[in-house]
Amino acid sequence: MTSERAPRIAVGPARDARFEQAVVGGGGVPCGFEDAPDALIWTTGPDGFPETLPPSVRWVQLPSAGVEYWLSQGIVRDHPHVTWTSAAGAYSATVAEHALMLLLAGVRALPAHLAATSWAPETLAPSVGTLRGATVGIIGAGGVGRALVPMLATLGAHTLAVTRSGRPVPGAVETFPVERIDEIWPLADHFVISAIATTDVERLVGAAELAAMKPTAWVINVARGDLVDTDALVAALRSGAIAGAALDVTDPEPLPDGHPLWTIPNAVVTPHDSNPAPLRIPAYLEHVTENVTRFASGLAPSPVIDPSAGY
Amino acid sequence: MTSERAPRIAVGPARDARFEQAVVGGGGVPCGFEDAPDALIWTTGPDGFPETLPPSVRWVQLPSAGVEYWLSQGIVRDHPHVTWTSAAGAYSATVAEHALMLLLAGVRALPAHLAATSWAPETLAPSVGTLRGATVGIIGAGGVGRALVPMLATLGAHTLAVTRSGRPVPGAVETFPVERIDEIWPLADHFVISAIATTDVERLVGAAELAAMKPTAWVINVARGDLVDTDALVAALRSGAIAGAALDVTDPEPLPDGHPLWTIPNAVVTPHDSNPAPLRIPAYLEHVTENVTRFASGLAPSPVIDPSAGY
Numbered sequence: 001m002t003s004e005r006a007p008r009i010a011v012g013p014a015r016d017a018r019f020e021q022a023v024v025g026g027g028g029v030p031c032g033f034e035d036a037p038d039a040l041i042w043t044t045g046p047d048g049f050p051e052t053l054p055p056s057v058r059w060v061q062l063p064s065a066g067v068e069y070w071l072s073q074g075i076v077r078d079h080p081h082v083t084w085t086s087a088a089g090a091y092s093a094t095v096a097e098h099a100l101m102l103l104l105a106g107v108r109a110l111p112a113h114l115a116a117t118s119w120a121p122e123t124l125a126p127s128v129g130t131l132r133g134a135t136v137g138i139i140g141a142g143g144v145g146r147a148l149v150p151m152l153a154t155l156g157a158h159t160l161a162v163t164r165s166g167r168p169v170p171g172a173v174e175t176f177p178v179e180r181i182d183e184i185w186p187l188a189d190h191f192v193i194s195a196i197a198t199t200d201v202e203r204l205v206g207a208a209e210l211a212a213m214k215p216t217a218w219v220i221n222v223a224r225g226d227l228v229d230t231d232a233l234v235a236a237l238r239s240g241a242i243a244g245a246a247l248d249v250t251d252p253e254p255l256p257d258g259h260p261l262w263t264i265p266n267a268v269v270t271p272h273d274s275n276p277a278p279l280r281i282p283a284y285l286e287h288v289t290e291n292v293t294r295f296a297s298g299l300a301p302s303p304v305i306d307p308s309a310g311y
Numbered sequence: 312m313t314s315e316r317a318p319r320i321a322v323g324p325a326r327d328a329r330f331e332q333a334v335v336g337g338g339g340v341p342c343g344f345e346d347a348p349d350a351l352i353w354t355t356g357p358d359g360f361p362e363t364l365p366p367s368v369r370w371v372q373l374p375s376a377g378v379e380y381w382l383s384q385g386i387v388r389d390h391p392h393v394t395w396t397s398a399a400g401a402y403s404a405t406v407a408e409h410a411l412m413l414l415l416a417g418v419r420a421l422p423a424h425l426a427a428t429s430w431a432p433e434t435l436a437p438s439v440g441t442l443r444g445a446t447v448g449i450i451g452a453g454g455v456g457r458a459l460v461p462m463l464a465t466l467g468a469h470t471l472a473v474t475r476s477g478r479p480v481p482g483a484v485e486t487f488p489v490e491r492i493d494e495i496w497p498l499a500d501h502f503v504i505s506a507i508a509t510t511d512v513e514r515l516v517g518a519a520e521l522a523a524m525k526p527t528a529w530v531i532n533v534a535r536g537d538l539v540d541t542d543a544l545v546a547a548l549r550s551g552a553i554a555g556a557a558l559d560v561t562d563p564e565p566l567p568d569g570h571p572l573w574t575i576p577n578a579v580v581t582p583h584d585s586n587p588a589p590l591r592i593p594a595y596l597e598h599v600t601e602n603v604t605r606f607a608s609g610l611a612p613s614p615v616i617d618p619s620a621g622y
Contacts, residue, residue, distance in 0.1 A: 094441055097466055101415040108412050113581045114425055117573040119565035125587035130405055132590075154465045155408055254430035262428040270424045276436035279443075 007296050008056075010037035013048045022285040026292025039295060041288055046073055059083045059301055061291055063284050065091050065143075065275075066196075067305055076307050084305040088196075090287035091275045092143030095248075098274035099144065099192050099222045100151050102246035106218035107131055107190065111244070111268060129216070132156035137188030139181070139204060140195025140223060141169040148192060160188050185212035193221040193228065196311055207232040210241055217242045222274050225251035234260050237267055248274045318607050319367075321348035324359045333596040337603025350606060352599055357384055370394045370612055372602055374595050376402050376454075376586075377507075378616055387618050395616040399507075401598035402586045403454030406559075409585030410455065410503050410533045411462050413557035417529035418442055418501065422555070422579060440527070443467035448499030450492070450515060451506025451534060452480040459503060471499050496523035504532040504539065507622055514540055521547040528553045533585050536562035541572070548575050559585040 009028040011019040019041055020030035031037050033050070039059040042049065046069060053060070060079070062070060065088040070076055076084050105111070109127040116124060134157045138145040141161040149159050149171035161169040162184055166177025176184055181204070184191075191213070193204065205219065206229040213219070219242060221228050230251050236242050244266035253272065261267045275283075291301035305311065320339040322330040330352055331341035342348050344361070350370040353360065357380060364371070371390070373381060376399040381387055387395050416422070420438040427435060445468045449456040452472040460470050460482035472480040473495055477488025487495055492515070495502075502524070504515065516530065517540040524530070530553060532539050541562050547553050555577035564583065572578045586594075602612035616622065 093443055093467060097415070097441060097443065098419060098439075100466075101412075101419050101421065104408070104412040105416050105421055108409060110412065110416055110421065110579075110581075111425055114422055114579060116580075116582075118568050119580075119582045121582040121584045121587070124582055125584035126589060128409075128581075128584050128587045128590065130408060130590050132404055132408065150465045154461045155411075156404060257429050268421075268425060269427075269430075270421075270439075271427075271430045271432040271435055273432045273436035273439050276432075276439045278437060279439070279441050 007038040009039045009041060011041045013044055016043055018285060019043055022288040023292050026289040027296035028292040046070055049075055053079055057082055059295055061085050063087050071307055076305055085291060085301045086303055086305050087284055087287050088303050089143040090283045092147045094279045095144045095222050095274045096147035099148060099220050102220045102268060103190060103218060106244045106246050111265060134189040135160060137184045137191045139191060139193045142196040144194040160184055185209050189214060190218045193223045195223045195227060203227060203229060210236040213242050215240060219245045222248045225249040225253045237264050248272055318349040320350045320352060322352045324355055327354060329596060330354055333599040334603050337600040338607035339603040357381055360386055364390055368393055370606055372396050374398050382618055387616055396602060396612045397614055397616050398595055398598050399614050400454040401594045403458045405590045406455045406533050406585045407458035410459060410531050413531045413579060414501060414529060417555045417557050422576060445500040446471060448495045448502045450502060450504045453507040455505040471495055496520050500525060501529045504534045506534045506538060514538060518543040521552055524553050526551060530556045533559045536560040536564045545571050548578055559583055
């Protein structure tokens with residue numbers, strides 16, 4: 001009868017009781033960086049990441065969902081014998097909740113209601129819509145897009161998904177491969193852009209796409225600002241080509257003071273805080289416990305970073 | 312072999328092609344008020360309702376969910392041999408969607424975000440909360456409250472319900488009878504007041520209840536304005552006793568110009584338009600078709616109005 005020893009896991013750049021607790025919860029033993037750890041749980045950005053990992057380290061867990069910066073710095077590439085995992089997926093639920101909040105607030109005309117200082121159902125009520133029976137196009141069905149599907153379904157909305165491959169997304173009425181993305185603009189009632197941030201995705205929404213949408217459409221972007229052509233969006237909001245837009249990410253980002261998106265009534269901007277620190281830390285702690293549990297059981301932690309794919 | 316004839320159904324106060332279509336869809340035959348109808352589908356308020364119904368009428372369908380005014384006018388009481396049905400339930404989904412929108416917008420600090428004209432995650436992000444893992448108290452689990460439970464569940468929120476009887480509400484972690492309502496105020500993170508509007512429900516939320524809530528709580532009212540003590544609510548919002556309130560119904564209603572709720576930053580007011588006409592008519596048409604189907608099959612249409620219960 002063999003018994004594997006519990007893995008020794010360091011937390012960096014600094015020891016942190018919450019993360020050591022998460023390590024213990026997954027069956028690991030917290031140790032220092034100098035104590036020949038089997039794995040490293042990193043809790044901050046790339047600054048201060050050690051140039052050389054101890055040779056005992058077989059797995060490194062990074063705290064971000066998008067790892068472009070880590071890849072561009074060559075840190076992953078320099079350690080090919082280590083399994084690197086991101087936190088992609090750990091934050092999907094909160095970002096999806098934010099997207100749903102923005103979509104619901106738009107469709108039910110909350111911005112106009114908040115601007116009102118008088119009881120005026122005769123002007124406001126006609127602008128209140130519903131997601132019930134509506135079709136929502138989810139552009140990029142990674143973790144966030146997939147988390148949105150059941151949220152929309154309980155509200156009676158239908159989902160059309162666009163993914164790179166077009167492989168059916170569970171719960172979506174139909175999934176289009178990205179080559180057929182142009183079919184979706186006139187078809188769906190509203191859009192949530194939740195494409196995984198990778199370097200090879202081109203701008204998705206420009207003047208032509210906005211013109212093809214229904215004039216009642218709301219466009220929500222929680223993915224990356226440059227997936228939408230900001231000037232074309234401002235023009236579409238001003239002309240009434242679409243009903244509104246709610247952006248958690250912008251181009252440029254940060255959105256400068258005085259930009260028209262701050263004052264256009266049917267534009268909503270949240271400053272990339274769909275996954276704010278107070279929500280991020282507990283979600284990352286949960287992710288760490290899950291992955292330590294897998295590692296301690298001899299399973300591979302996930303999701304493993306693939307430098308050639310960019311995530 | 313007997314074959315029942317299709318029921319003859321009048322639409323009032325005026326014939327309306329959409330409603331006659333709904334009658335046909337349920338297996339009925341549209342007819343005029345003077346053509347000895349078996350049933351009457353009423354499409355507007357009580358004004359103009361006939362003082363005397365043709366003796367052939369066995370069923371009357373009313374278009375509203377709350378029927379207090381119809382009862383107070385004695386119209387139902389004057390026709391005891393007729394089955395009266397309301398539209399309670401038909402609008403539950405849209406009102407529940409509105410309540411969810413208001414709750415999400417509050418919890419994720421959308422009012423503060425909409426007021427911003429500058430990219431300020433450092434001030435805004437700390438106020439972004441989540442329904443994930445939160446406990447929502449649903450006060451009054453009629454159609455709206457019951458429709459909310461699965462919407463909250465897909466967002467990872469837990470539900471505590473309060474009902475008159477305390478009989479378990481499907482999907483709720485626990486259901487309290489109204490006698491134990493005071494236990495819920497410190498227990499839940501947020502509250503949705505969705506009590507059925509009846510004359511025997513007292514004011515539910517006053518100064519003591521607001522003081523017992525968590526300072527992070529949002530209170531949503533989509534039921535009836537006088538269930539909340541408005542002055543106590545204004546005081547609680549100003550003192551920070553609770554985080555915010557979103558009201559689709561107010562006391563007084565309409566909320567007068569210049570009322571503090573129009574300008575308190577963490578107060579959201581929608582002018583009783585959670586179920587606006589553009590959404591109400593298709594929902595009522597669906598309800599009519601369902602009930603005509605039941606009536607044509609010899610089943611009782613529903614929900615039957617109980618004058619002694621007040622709904």
